Amino acid sequence: MTTATATTTAAVRPLIISLLILSLQTTSLSLPGEGDNLIQFKTSLEDSSSLDPTWVAGTDPCDRTRPWLGVHCSDTTVSSLLLMNLGLYNNEETGIDVAPLEKLENLRFLSLENNSFTGPMPQFNQLSSLKSLFLSGNRLSGEIPSSFFTPMGSLKKLELFKNNFTGKIPHSLQQLDSLIEIMLQMNQFSGPFPVFDQKSLKVLDLSFNNLEGEIPHSMQRRFPASTFEGNPDACGVVINKPCKAVSNTLPPIGEAIMASNSTTKWVVLAIVVAVLLVTILFKKKEKSDMFSMIGSDPSIDNHHEHAVEVHAPSINRRAVGSVRRGGNYNENGSLVGKKGQLNSGKSSDLVMINEEKGVFGLSDLMKAAAEVLGNSGLGSSYKATMANYGMPVVAKRMRGMNKLNKDAFDVEIRRLGRIRHRNILPPLAYHYRKEEKLLVTEFVPKGSLMFVLHGDGGIAHAELDWPTRLKIIKGVGRGMGFLHTELSELELPHGNLKSSNILLSANHEPLLTDYSLHSLSSTAQSLQGYKSPEVVLHQQITPKSDVYCLGVVILEVMTGKYPSQYHNNGTDLVSWAKEAVANGKVAELIDPEIVNGGGTVAEMERMLCIGAACAEDDHVSRMEMREAIRSIEGVQV
Numbered sequence: 001m002t003t004a005t006a007t008t009t010a011a012v013r014p015l016i017i018s019l020l021i022l023s024l025q026t027t028s029l030s031l032p033g034e035g036d037n038l039i040q041f042k043t044s045l046e047d048s049s050s051l052d053p054t055w056v057a058g059t060d061p062c063d064r065t066r067p068w069l070g071v072h073c074s075d076t077t078v079s080s081l082l083l084m085n086l087g088l089y090n091n092e093e094t095g096i097d098v099a100p101l102e103k104l105e106n107l108r109f110l111s112l113e114n115n116s117f118t119g120p121m122p123q124f125n126q127l128s129s130l131k132s133l134f135l136s137g138n139r140l141s142g143e144i145p146s147s148f149f150t151p152m153g154s155l156k157k158l159e160l161f162k163n164n165f166t167g168k169i170p171h172s173l174q175q176l177d178s179l180i181e182i183m184l185q186m187n188q189f190s191g192p193f194p195v196f197d198q199k200s201l202k203v204l205d206l207s208f209n210n211l212e213g214e215i216p217h218s219m220q221r222r223f224p225a226s227t228f229e230g231n232p233d234a235c236g237v238v239i240n241k242p243c244k245a246v247s248n249t250l251p252p253i254g255e256a257i258m259a260s261n262s263t264t265k266w267v268v269l270a271i272v273v274a275v276l277l278v279t280i281l282f283k284k285k286e287k288s289d290m291f292s293m294i295g296s297d298p299s300i301d302n303h304h305e306h307a308v309e310v311h312a313p314s315i316n317r318r319a320v321g322s323v324r325r326g327g328n329y330n331e332n333g334s335l336v337g338k339k340g341q342l343n344s345g346k347s348s349d350l351v352m353i354n355e356e357k358g359v360f361g362l363s364d365l366m367k368a369a370a371e372v373l374g375n376s377g378l379g380s381s382y383k384a385t386m387a388n389y390g391m392p393v394v395a396k397r398m399r400g401m402n403k404l405n406k407d408a409f410d411v412e413i414r415r416l417g418r419i420r421h422r423n424i425l426p427p428l429a430y431h432y433r434k435e436e437k438l439l440v441t442e443f444v445p446k447g448s449l450m451f452v453l454h455g456d457g458g459i460a461h462a463e464l465d466w467p468t469r470l471k472i473i474k475g476v477g478r479g480m481g482f483l484h485t486e487l488s489e490l491e492l493p494h495g496n497l498k499s500s501n502i503l504l505s506a507n508h509e510p511l512l513t514d515y516s517l518h519s520l521s522s523t524a525q526s527l528q529g530y531k532s533p534e535v536v537l538h539q540q541i542t543p544k545s546d547v548y549c550l551g552v553v554i555l556e557v558m559t560g561k562y563p564s565q566y567h568n569n570g571t572d573l574v575s576w577a578k579e580a581v582a583n584g585k586v587a588e589l590i591d592p593e594i595v596n597g598g599g600t601v602a603e604m605e606r607m608l609c610i611g612a613a614c615a616e617d618d619h620v621s622r623m624e625m626r627e628a629i630r631s632i633e634g635v636q637v
Helices: 003-027 034-043 171-175 217-222 252-259 262-292 317-325 362-367 406-417 449-454 466-486 533-538 544-559 573-582 592-596 601-614 625-633
Strands: 071-074 077-082 109-111 132-134 139-143 157-159 164-167 181-183 188-192 203-205 210-214 233-235 369-375 380-385 393-398 427-432 437-442 502-504 510-512
Touching: 034 077, 406 427, 449 502, 449 544, 466 502, 466 510, 466 544, 466 601, 466 625, 533 544, 544 573, 544 601, 544 625, 573 601, 592 601, 601 625
Parallel strands: 077 109, 109 132, 132 157, 139 164, 157 181, 164 188, 181 203, 188 210, 210 233
Antiparallel strands: 071 077, 369 380, 380 393, 393 437, 427 437, 502 510
């Protein structure tokens, strides 16, 4: 090698090394435009504030040092989007914009579970390379076209449960040879059972839809009864409900009437009518007697407005499952025994609207061991523990719910029963009487936020450090945001928000209850939670009345004080907070229990200012619910 060559090589080597380093750095980035495509998808959503902190335009979604929430990469490209439980929702008219996701060439896994997406099935079939699609726990609805899944030959797992899909199950699903799992339960699919005979299929759930007819024999041999339960018009050996041959003959009484002469017809008809009248009167009396068994307890203080839930063992999920697998269901959603008799005698008198955790009847409820929880403006509350149901429930006798007739009441309650959100407790069942209604919900052992804050001698109060209180406030905000989106057409989407109507799970996740009853109530005085000034002074109700109530809840949580807005001997939290904000003394409002437990005082003060702003007296100047939630989400620990 000559000196000139050696010199040239030495000069070129640093350039080669630099190019190699640059090449390595370049391959560590995602494909050009992937971040832009994700931002475009995010922008198309109606509310994507939960993604704002990490989904930043101009940054790399596959940068491991600054990962984007829910984005997972394989090597250098986006392969999975896991956007579950983030409160995301779309504009129902425009739907979900799938086009930006089509440009993610290596996207294989998409999960939007447990958000608030609405409208028809989005065009996710354009993502032909997807292997897993999880959309459960949303509010998607309508029919899915028969050929919808034809382009998705790579699909292995499909979860659409807990939505409101209707019509027949798409035939194209029967043609996908790679499917391992299909979860379609708890929708409203109708028509005959499709035949899924793919050898690859290991998991199938078609339960709690409106499918009808005989279950295909090939599927009865492969899958358990739980796969098909909850379809009232289904039959088959696997669910212990033999299929009956269709008969063209008339019932015996009808046959006798048609075959007899005119005089005999009228005699037989009169006898039939008389028997029916006696039966109806007897059943009416029996129902009334059963309902009256849930009576007022003289030990209840009628002036005590809240229901304090008492402590109980944790929910036995296995027991619930055994109840659900133990029988079939009639058209009323009641459990039916092997010979067709109702297991609970008068189960049809109690309308089940949420069967996810099992079913029970009115007689089961009447026989249950009961504890009096208390009285509220709506009526009395009882904790009931049934022998054949896996968890205790709360039964509430609701007064003043006569605004709607029975059919309209059923429609409204069923709509509430279909609500699915981690911060909302849906009703399980109801019993209708003209004078009173019985509403049944799940029992939550830890009890209400009011009890934890103010009851039990302050023992439970000590559990509420700053991160826990922030979690509670954010959960309440997300639940309210969901109601104001899902039930936006209502005059008052919640209408009864107060700390006694916020239950806490074992890990302090808040659950809203007694919501959206304003449209059912004929006595508005029992509702409106912490009544806002426009309600008290002018009987004027707007969605912003809920914002005021949210503000009082925030102030109650942050100060630990019992509000006079709830009871006359409490503290006027709103006036106290406004005066402190005006005088720059917000820190004096903070519950000492929070400060002693550590945390950023500036963030605590910020939350108190949000509460005071939500409780603005003038509803015109008061912020909207969406603005309030956005402010709450911005507060950090």
